[in-house]
Every structure is written in C-alpha cells, then in structure tokens.
Amino acid sequence: MKPKLNSAVSVVRVNEKILEFFKSNTRQQVRIKVDSDLILKIVCDLDGDKDIREIAEKYNVSEAELVGLFSFLAQKGILNAVDPAIDFKEYEKFRRVINFLGDFSTSHEHLVKMWNDLQSACVLIVGLGAVGSWVACNLSQSGIEKFILMDPDAVEKSNLHRQFGYTETDIGVKKIDVLEKRLKEYNPNVCVKKSYDFLDGEALSRFDGDHIDLIINCADKPTVDMTSTWIGEYAMKRQIPHIVGGGYNLHLSLVGQTIIPGQTACVKCFEKTLEEENKIDRSRVKKLAVKNRKVGSFGPMCSLIASMIGMEAIKILSKCCRPANINRRGEFDIYSMDVSYKEYNKRLDCDWCGVNGLYSDAKYPRE
Amino acid sequence: MDKTLTIKIKDSVDLFLYDDIYLTAYFMNTRVRKSFRVDGNFISLIGFIDGYATIGEICDKMRIDHNVEEKETLNIIETLLKKNIATPVTRQQDKLSLDEIFKYSRQINYFSEFLGSEYAGITAQKKLKDSNVIIFGCGAVGGNIAVQLAMAGVEKFTLYDYDVVENSDVSRHLFFKTKHLGKRKIDSLREELLRINKNICVITYSERMVPDSNVEKIIRKASFVVNTMDEPYIGYTASKISRICVLNDIPHFIAGGFDAHLASTGELIVPYKTPCVECYTDYFKEILKNWKPKDHPVKRRYLEIGGLSSMALFASSFAAIEIIKYIAGLAGDSYEYKTRGELLFGSLELTYLTVEKNPNCVICGGRKNET
Incomplete structure (x- = not known):
C-alpha cells in the first residue's frame, strides 16, 4: 500500500494544535488535534509513491503508528481510495464521479462497492x-x-x-x-x-x-x-x-x-x-x-x-x-x-406505513 | 369596455367554489386568497372564458344560454378584471412571430405572471432573443449555461474555449456526445445550440486566455458576459474579464472554475451596483487570511478531482435563472441579486456569503449606477 492524499482534500494548519482537512467536493471538514508538525509533514508528503516502510524511515516513526494514522485518514475519506483504478468499471470515463464518491469512502473496497451499486x-x-x-x-x-x-x-x-x-x-x-x-x-x-x-x-x-x-x-x-x-x-x-x-x-x-x-x-x-x-x-369545496x-x-x-x-x-x-x-x-x-x-413526520396512524397500515411491514433494504 | 377584447382567467389563479356560493381565488404567485359571494350566472360565465372568446361573444352566449342581460355579464367581467382574476389576451405580433409566441408560450406565460400583462411577457421574451451572450469557458458550467440560455430563447452566442471533448466530460457536460470525443468543445457545443434552435448565430474563438489576450474587442460587442474559464485559473480570468466589463458597463456572471466549483452558485455582477470581482477578491483576502492550504503532494492532481453532472446542473441552472431574470427584466431595478452562495451536496442546504460592494474598490469604487 502506497498511501496518497485524496486529490480533492486541502490540508490547512489552523494553529499549532489543530490540523484541518477540507474535502472540496463535498465541503466537509475534518479537524484533528496534533502535538507537533510531524503529522502535517507526513500528510503533505503522501504523494502515492512511497510505501509505509519508506515513510517510516524518512520520518523516523514506527510502521505501526503510521498504520494507525493512515487507517484513521482512510476512514474519513482523506486518503485516495481509488488506486488501483482498474478495479472500477469504466474508470476513465467516470473518474470524476468515482473521485467525488471518494469523499464518502472509508476504504478502497467501500468505494468500489459504491460505484458498483450505482452503476x-x-x-x-x-x-x-x-x-x-x-x-x-x-x-x-x-x-x-x-x-x-x-x-x-x-x-x-x-x-x-x-x-x-x-x-x-x-x-x-x-x-x-x-x-x-x-x-x-x-x-x-x-x-x-x-x-x-x-x-x-x-x-x-x-x-x-x-x-x-x-x-x-x-x-x-x-x-x-x-x-x-x-x-x-x-x-x-x-x-x-x-x-x-x-x-x-x-x-x-x-x-x-x-x-x-x-x-x-x-x-x-x-x-x-x-x-x-x-x-x-x-365535501364542501370544488375546484372550478x-x-x-x-x-x-x-x-x-x-x-x-x-x-x-x-x-x-x-x-x-x-x-x-x-x-x-x-x-x-x-x-x-x-x-x-x-x-x-x-x-413532515412519519405517522403512527398512517394508512400505509403506520402501526396498522397496509404496508406496516415495509422494510428497506429488502430482505 | 372594449367588447372585441379576448380575455382569459389568469393562469396562476386557482378557483374554488365553497358551498356553491363562495368563490375563492387562490393566487399562486403571492399565495393570496380572495373570497366573495357569487351566483349561478357568475359560475356559468367562468365556463365561457376560454382564452379565445371575445367579451362580445361571451355576452351573446350568456344571453342565449342563460338569459342574462349584457349589462349584467359586463358587470361580472369587470369584477373579474378588477380583482385580477381575469386578464386580456394579447394578439399583437409586433415583437415575435406567432410561431415564436407558440414555441415559448409557457415561458411567456411564466414571465407574464410577474410582469403583469401577456404583452409584457412577450416583450421579455424578445429581450432574450435580442441579447448577445459571450461564454468564456465552455466546460461543465459554461457549456450548460449556453444550452439552457439557448433553450430559453437566446439566439446570439460567442463561444471562447480551446479545449477538446474528452471521455470524462460525460459526467459534467450536458452537451457531451461520445461521437464528439477529440472534437473542440466550441464546435461540439455549437452543434448542440444549432440543434436546439437553427436560427441561433454562433461565433467561436478557439483560444487560450493569456496575459496579452485582447478580449476587450469581443466583450464590447456583447450585451451579457459569462465567465467560467478556469485556465490559467478562475481568479485570473474573472478579474481580467470583470475589469473590462465594469469599465464598459456590461453585466456579467462569474461561475465555475477553481476548487469550489462543485458547490458554488457563482454570482451576477451588475457594474457599479453589485460587488464586482475585485470586491469579491478583497472580501476573500480578508476572510481567508488565516486559511492557507499547504501545497498538495499529488502531482497530477487535476486528474483526480471529483465531478457530478447534478452539481454542474445545479450551478448552471442557478446561473441561468439569474441571467434570464436580468436580461428579460423580470426582477425590476431595485432587486438585489444574490452574492455568492454554496449548495451542500449532503444536506441540500443553500447558504450565502454576505459580500458588499467595496466603496474603495479600485475597479468599481467611487461611482454609483444611476437607475
């Protein structure tokens, strides 16, 4: 795995203690507390060319710590979840849609599933x-x-x-x-x-x-x-x-x-x-x-x-x-x-979906 | 009363009858209800108002079918006109041909409801037809805006773009067609505009905007300018184009481009009346002074930016509404156009920035538009 920062994410150092990830596709923000600039440096170096071992060596941190950091960032849709793009049917044509959905993905597999479901x-x-x-x-x-x-x-x-x-x-x-x-x-x-x-x-x-x-x-x-x-x-x-x-x-x-x-x-x-x-x-009114x-x-x-x-x-x-x-x-x-x-709220007395309604057992997703 | 006039019930009015004696007119535009007592003659008369019969013919029918005297019929008609429930139908063709009036009839109706009379609606439609719109940047938002304005009846376009249609444009461009892959966007878009209306006249410029591009010549011919060009970047093109537009008093719309393009509504700029691009730049300089994104590590980042046809369609529809409101004169001189807003995909909430015209703006400061 070669971690790569999601291309639509901007990284902003709000102050010494807070780092912000801004997802420009969907305008969502994720903020984390940091105690040094180390994470900022690592994140801003996630070009997708280095694997975890190389990053660990370069920044003198343990691989286990990095795995923890990257899994958190992936969960939040901050890391690129597309690679390898070949897992997506018609990636080239629909890369913009797939990358948009990337803002919501928690992993590569999740993004592949979202795309498959949609397509x-x-x-x-x-x-x-x-x-x-x-x-x-x-x-x-x-x-x-x-x-x-x-x-x-x-x-x-x-x-x-x-x-x-x-x-x-x-x-x-x-x-x-x-x-x-x-x-x-x-x-x-x-x-x-x-x-x-x-x-x-x-x-x-x-x-x-x-x-x-x-x-x-x-x-x-x-x-x-x-x-x-x-x-x-x-x-x-x-x-x-x-x-x-x-x-x-x-x-x-x-x-x-x-x-x-x-x-x-x-x-x-x-x-x-x-x-x-x-x-x-x-009973009293009619439309002309x-x-x-x-x-x-x-x-x-x-x-x-x-x-x-x-x-x-x-x-x-x-x-x-x-x-x-x-x-x-x-x-x-x-x-x-x-x-x-x-x-408008769901009604208990609804003729369709209410307690005694015709379709009171309606469920989604279907079983 | 002129008995040769044709009248119709206003299209925006719903009529309800309560207990067979109270008529309630519900005005959709304003949500106002007016109720009054009516008799059987009144109800019969409404059945004869079909948008084709003249007042004289209605009087005849009322006399023959219901034995109602002309004076009584005229009284009722006067009440309907006075209460704004009925309105005269225009048959004038001095602005548009019958064929055009028919083609755009629903839109003319829509315009008429705001402008008062049907003739005013036709006049508004004519203003669209006579306008001359330049589109800088024929991508997702710019291309869509061109298509939507053409559908609404704009017939003169100038298209400025150097790019070619590529596969991934499908998810953003309304005018995309697989068979146009590799073709210049301006040519593909021109074809689409001509398909929408064969009377449309299109001038194209296959150019890239660079510091010494002389676009002032082209801009001065336009009555409205749309800029969505994001190369070299939207800030640069917007500033250059807006500057020329302000100096020449040409209204313009800035949309699309940069990072925020997916959710941003863009903004209509009326020189000396609304904030201009320079006012926006000053505003953002101030509010974003502590917001400095780090350089992004991914080299070919532009290949991985998201896009969604529905987001592009939202932005272009928003722009088209504002542009048509302005060109067709639907909103009136005192109307305040919105400053830039943002639609959130997740919540579908729309929020606006409060940007004001900067009195010290180096471009538009120090002068007020006299309207």
Missing part, C-alpha cells in the same frame, strides 16, 4: 417532461446504465424551452424514443426498457418482474397527487425507495420528498398532514375548471429541481450518505433564490 442500478422514471427529461440524462451522465422509462407523450414544440434532449426535428416523435437515443449518446452501454402507457393504478404492475432500485415520479397527469399515490403505493408494496419529483407553483417551485419505505414518512403520511394543515373539507389553461413554466427552474433529485438519487443508489429530503419537502423561490424546507 448496476436500475431506475424507473415515470414522466419525461420538464423534470424527468433532465433527471434521466443526469443519471446516465453519472454512470447508471439501466433505465425503465414510462411516458405516453410525443414531443411538442411548446415543450422545447424546458424539457431537455428534445429539439425541433423530434416534434411528433415519442419522448421515450428520443431520450433513449440521447442517453446512449452519453453512454453506449445504457439500456432502456420502454413503456408508452399512461400511468394509472394498474400500469406499474407490468414491472413486477423487474428488479428496480429507485423510482422517480416526474408525472403530473392526471394530477401530481394521483401519480404520487399510485407510484407511492406500488413502491411501498415492493419496498423500493422513491422520490416525488415535484411540480411547481410558478416562481415557488416544489422540491419533492425522498421516501425510504419503512424508514421515512411515506406519501400517505405527507398527504394526511397536509390535509390537516389545510383543513380542507372536500378553467378552459385552455396553460400554467407558465420555466426551464432553468425545472432543471434546478431536477439537479437536486439527481443528487438524492446518487445518495440512494451508491449509499454514500443519507438522502437529505426525507421527512421534508422544499420550495425554491426564484426571487429570494433560496430553498426553504418544511418537515
């Missing part, structure tokens, strides 16, 4: 519109190769300003077919299972035989509430993590929640709490239909939400860290340019 995952994306098209591309750019895509629509001219991957020459062509081609342009290994069906309560059962690691709901027809319910229930039944993509209320845009069956608040928990908050008596309504929408807003979904997906699939949007959802406001989150 071999299968993701179902329902709805390839303003959010789904960006998310699909994003994930194939991060190395994911297996997709199940579901969308009945063909590309329309008025989609082009906000939905990625479609252009004027694609108008009238099914979105899935256009996007499949685009995903393969990022990575020829991508393979897509396609479903041109409308989402309804039954449509997802056709995937019963498929291994799925994550479902992302970017479908808003007939309504976001209904698609969330169908997808949420299917995912609870099969114990699959899922992300509610979010829709938007004009400049305030919704960042949907991430759900881990059995661990976090589920779609029904959110629904129940929201209903209580809004105190809507559905407005004809030819086209609510405004804005491409960069959609892609910003999609980028956050992409990050949550990476966390779930690689298991590098816990997703952030569990038990909460957010809103991004283009005036304040800020995201604010509101928390």
Whole structure:
C-alpha cells in the first residue's frame, strides 16, 4: 500500500494544535488535534509513491503508528481510495464521479462497492417532461446504465424551452424514443426498457418482474397527487425507495420528498398532514375548471429541481450518505433564490406505513 | 369596455367554489386568497372564458344560454378584471412571430405572471432573443449555461474555449456526445445550440486566455458576459474579464472554475451596483487570511478531482435563472441579486456569503449606477 492524499482534500494548519482537512467536493471538514508538525509533514508528503516502510524511515516513526494514522485518514475519506483504478468499471470515463464518491469512502473496497451499486442500478422514471427529461440524462451522465422509462407523450414544440434532449426535428416523435437515443449518446452501454402507457393504478404492475432500485415520479397527469399515490403505493408494496419529483407553483417551485419505505414518512403520511394543515373539507369545496389553461413554466427552474433529485438519487443508489429530503419537502423561490424546507413526520396512524397500515411491514433494504 | 377584447382567467389563479356560493381565488404567485359571494350566472360565465372568446361573444352566449342581460355579464367581467382574476389576451405580433409566441408560450406565460400583462411577457421574451451572450469557458458550467440560455430563447452566442471533448466530460457536460470525443468543445457545443434552435448565430474563438489576450474587442460587442474559464485559473480570468466589463458597463456572471466549483452558485455582477470581482477578491483576502492550504503532494492532481453532472446542473441552472431574470427584466431595478452562495451536496442546504460592494474598490469604487 502506497498511501496518497485524496486529490480533492486541502490540508490547512489552523494553529499549532489543530490540523484541518477540507474535502472540496463535498465541503466537509475534518479537524484533528496534533502535538507537533510531524503529522502535517507526513500528510503533505503522501504523494502515492512511497510505501509505509519508506515513510517510516524518512520520518523516523514506527510502521505501526503510521498504520494507525493512515487507517484513521482512510476512514474519513482523506486518503485516495481509488488506486488501483482498474478495479472500477469504466474508470476513465467516470473518474470524476468515482473521485467525488471518494469523499464518502472509508476504504478502497467501500468505494468500489459504491460505484458498483450505482452503476448496476436500475431506475424507473415515470414522466419525461420538464423534470424527468433532465433527471434521466443526469443519471446516465453519472454512470447508471439501466433505465425503465414510462411516458405516453410525443414531443411538442411548446415543450422545447424546458424539457431537455428534445429539439425541433423530434416534434411528433415519442419522448421515450428520443431520450433513449440521447442517453446512449452519453453512454453506449445504457439500456432502456420502454413503456408508452399512461400511468394509472394498474400500469406499474407490468414491472413486477423487474428488479428496480429507485423510482422517480416526474408525472403530473392526471394530477401530481394521483401519480404520487399510485407510484407511492406500488413502491411501498415492493419496498423500493422513491422520490416525488415535484411540480411547481410558478416562481415557488416544489422540491419533492425522498421516501425510504419503512424508514421515512411515506406519501400517505405527507398527504394526511397536509390535509390537516389545510383543513380542507372536500365535501364542501370544488375546484372550478378553467378552459385552455396553460400554467407558465420555466426551464432553468425545472432543471434546478431536477439537479437536486439527481443528487438524492446518487445518495440512494451508491449509499454514500443519507438522502437529505426525507421527512421534508422544499420550495425554491426564484426571487429570494433560496430553498426553504418544511418537515413532515412519519405517522403512527398512517394508512400505509403506520402501526396498522397496509404496508406496516415495509422494510428497506429488502430482505 | 372594449367588447372585441379576448380575455382569459389568469393562469396562476386557482378557483374554488365553497358551498356553491363562495368563490375563492387562490393566487399562486403571492399565495393570496380572495373570497366573495357569487351566483349561478357568475359560475356559468367562468365556463365561457376560454382564452379565445371575445367579451362580445361571451355576452351573446350568456344571453342565449342563460338569459342574462349584457349589462349584467359586463358587470361580472369587470369584477373579474378588477380583482385580477381575469386578464386580456394579447394578439399583437409586433415583437415575435406567432410561431415564436407558440414555441415559448409557457415561458411567456411564466414571465407574464410577474410582469403583469401577456404583452409584457412577450416583450421579455424578445429581450432574450435580442441579447448577445459571450461564454468564456465552455466546460461543465459554461457549456450548460449556453444550452439552457439557448433553450430559453437566446439566439446570439460567442463561444471562447480551446479545449477538446474528452471521455470524462460525460459526467459534467450536458452537451457531451461520445461521437464528439477529440472534437473542440466550441464546435461540439455549437452543434448542440444549432440543434436546439437553427436560427441561433454562433461565433467561436478557439483560444487560450493569456496575459496579452485582447478580449476587450469581443466583450464590447456583447450585451451579457459569462465567465467560467478556469485556465490559467478562475481568479485570473474573472478579474481580467470583470475589469473590462465594469469599465464598459456590461453585466456579467462569474461561475465555475477553481476548487469550489462543485458547490458554488457563482454570482451576477451588475457594474457599479453589485460587488464586482475585485470586491469579491478583497472580501476573500480578508476572510481567508488565516486559511492557507499547504501545497498538495499529488502531482497530477487535476486528474483526480471529483465531478457530478447534478452539481454542474445545479450551478448552471442557478446561473441561468439569474441571467434570464436580468436580461428579460423580470426582477425590476431595485432587486438585489444574490452574492455568492454554496449548495451542500449532503444536506441540500443553500447558504450565502454576505459580500458588499467595496466603496474603495479600485475597479468599481467611487461611482454609483444611476437607475
């Protein structure tokens, strides 16, 4: 073993007693107490060319002490966990993703596993519109190769300003077919299972035989509430993590929640709490239909939400860290340019995941 | 009232009926609710407002189907307009063609909601079309910004970069295609922009920025400048470009580059109004004076830096929102643009630095922008 400092780590001597390791990919800091500059000197010499014996001789310390130091640094993701790079499938192409994940690794084997889990995952994306098209591309750019895509629509001219991957020459062509081609342009290994069906309560059962690691709901027809319910229930039944993509209320845009069956608040928990908050008596109120309504929408807003979904997906699939949007959802406001989150807790009285719920035994990871 | 006007219910308004007699209009933009008592005629009339019928036609339908007099119908319409629930539809084509209005209809709608009228939304779209944007550095963030601005309707671009597309760019560049490996980024990006909109006009410079590069000539032709060029390093290019932009009063956006590029939002700079790059430099000099990273031991370190398409997409989306807000005039003159922020991958929390315009700045100090 030739220890090497992680390339994305900056070493800073805060004062005589404190040494800081700053991981620039993820902006995490690790600080340690030191009683001399010896550790600093050793760390700043970890160029990956010397083995432990050589380092021990050069700095006149025992190999055992060095082993202790290096195992601590490795645990914290401060040492390079990539070498030998040959252990990673397609290292050259995806070296940036692998090195990013390196910030979270505790050892070379751990990093290899994170990458394998990510690359071999299968993701179902329902709805390839303003959010789904960006998310699909994003994930194939991060190395994911297996997709199940579901969308009945063909590309329309008025989609082009906000939905990625479609252009004027694609108008009238099914979105899935256009996007499949685009995903393969990022990575020829991508393979897509396609479903041109409308989402309804039954449509997802056709995937019963498929291994799925994550479902992302970017479908808003007939309504976001209904698609969330169908997808949420299917995912609870099969114990699959899922992300509610979010829709938007004009400049305030919704960042949907991430759900881990059995661990976090589920779609029904959110629904129940929201209903209580809004105190809507559905028997007394009806929504008036407005004809030819086209609510405004804005491409960069959609892609910003999609980028956050992409990050949550990476966390779930690689298991590098816990997703952030569990038990909460957010809103991004283009005036304040800020995201604010509101928390929703898992409910004991939930019809799905509560004590007496239909899916009270949902567990993740599956057994 | 002009009876030839076409009206529609504002797209941002949800209408609810309580107990069949109370109408509640919910304004999504402002989260305001307005409730008032209505009768059956009122409800019927809402059914006739479809964004195509003129006020005169609506009056006729109300008379024929519901036996309601014109005066009563006009009264209701006036109430809807006064309460900002309904709005006139614009059919003017002096700014954009019908085809363009259709293509960008959802975005024009989005703009209109902030600017008041549909015509103002079309005017905002036209401002995007007429803008001339230079992108220095066509990598992850710069390339993405170009793609996103093109999708939004910008039609004039100048691209400045000398680099070629390599395999690992897949995980950062939206415009990446395996078949473009080895091709110059400016050419690959140009192809992507033309695919998005064949009317786009692209000028390219395959150049590396060096101390004697004369970029002022190019910058002066632009209405907006984006810098994401990290060679020789972002601090150098940003300082050089911002200096020229400030002197020529050209708004610019600085993003990407250096160590922090993965999480940084970048910042919009409006000369003499927001802090300029020099103000930022002074700010960082002060707050980072005790933060001095040691030299990194790994020689080919740049080959092992992380990157993630979703992080690049966040940064570019953020930039595109700010740039479009500025160019299309969505925010108004008194709006204060954000100073640099940072998104944390782990927590998805966004935090901002408080950087102020330095009154003694050697570049932008001593003058205020009169707006």
